[in-house]
Amino acid sequence: MPRNLIIDCDTGLDDAVALLLALRSSEFNVLGITCVNGNVNLNRVVINTLKVVDHSQNIVPVYAGASSCLIPEYSEDASQVHGSDGLGGLPFPDSKRAVEGEHAVEFIVRTIMSASEPIDWVTLGPLTNAALAIRREPRICEKVRRLTMMAGGVHSGNTRYMSEYNVFADPEAARIVFDSPMDQTMVPLDPLFNGGHLNKMNINQIRDAGNEKPWCDMAAQIFDRTVRLVHELGRKQVIEEGAVSPPDLLAMAIAIDPEIGMSEDYQVFVETRGEYTRGMTVVDRRKYNRVKLQPDRKDVKVVLAVDQKKYSDLVLKTWLA
């Protein structure tokens, strides 16, 4: 029986492939995709999300949510990575489908509260919509089976020294979510460099299936663009040449099958004030004298490593089926 899923995203390059994975997976029944301001502005996110849904050949409603973070003066997009259109300038045709009229936060609360079984929830962008939904109806926390988030970093950040983009882009929202009693899995940056990549061979297999499967064609174009971006942005090659490690794709794969990853349970706090550390996820990994400052606070499952073979098998099996 597929599990019901809501996805919240800020569709840039890696969100797109994560959506394609969920939309082609027989493990999930995607009830709706909610959009949030992030990598690019909300309007672009909606346009991109509709294009991705078209390529998946799965019909799923798309909702628009927050058009800014909770404290807008700190807002920062990630268009320097994803391009001003959010999809690296790749010429995917516009969708003929329209966004739903209902606000994303209303959709999230209504769907979770009226569900007869607990729902899975995956967030791939800043946590603004998630925080607003929790504030609006805190009882959703007990009705979510598990929230899997691409969020944070244990050892380092990407946008700032210690801050990963999705948390940095709205730390106040992230704090509301991490402070909530919901069952949470955090997929931080760390496993991307510890097994969480697709290699050249994996990408070739996906590209070869592109003629018949539009989702493979879109994914392969995005992976090729991602490989080129590493060079264009002058980034240090930290995984093998020609490989990709899209953060949101890994988070979605973990949501489908947590067994592909290795995780540990920790209390996680979000720094909202530090001069150098605003948006940092502070993971309490103290090994001794470990007195919990908030003993009743729930642990978060923090993914630290991934089995590369299991991960790529899952992606290939899902897309080539």
Ligand code: BDR
């Ligand atoms: C995260 O930030 C965004 O730019 C990506 O889409 C991903 O969700 C990685 O830090």
Ligand code: CA
């Ligand atoms: Ca994202």
